[in-house]
Amino acid sequence: MKTWLTGMACAVLAGCAVQPTTGDANFQGLGGKAGIHDIVATLVPLVLADPRIKESFTDIDMNKVALRLEEQVCVLSGGPCTYHGKDMVLIHDGLNITNAQFNALAEDLQIAMERRGVPSRFQNKLIARLAPMQRDIVTK
Helix, strand or coil, X not given: CCCHHHHHHHHHHCCCCCCCCCCCHHHHHCCHHHHHHHHHHHHHHHHHHCCCCHHHXXXXXXXXXXXXXXXXXXXXXXXXXXXXXXXXXXXXCCCCECHHHHHHHHHHHHHHHHHCCCCHHHHHHHXXXXXXXXXXXXXX
């Protein structure tokens, strides 16, 4: 059964059109590709355990989600990656995602970055790059 977060996971965690940053200081601040991989590896179990959103991930290929999220974060942070996911608007059409649901996932990402020891200035830069996606994700 496709729920609001199924689409959100596919888009936020697995795909959206992203605009790269210039330079790779934030990419390096996140730990490069290995650091981003570790952040995502920490994030996925947080999302799956989060009582606010976990039910929506039961029918999702979380390995694919993790791969797309790694690409997305890499591109957004200025790293040498290509993002292969889908557009946010397309994925979220009709899913009625709320601000609370969007924020739960964003909070889990921040917790994952904290647990991986990412300095706050780099966390803030990534969150700032992700924040505009809320317009395309939140529809309710």
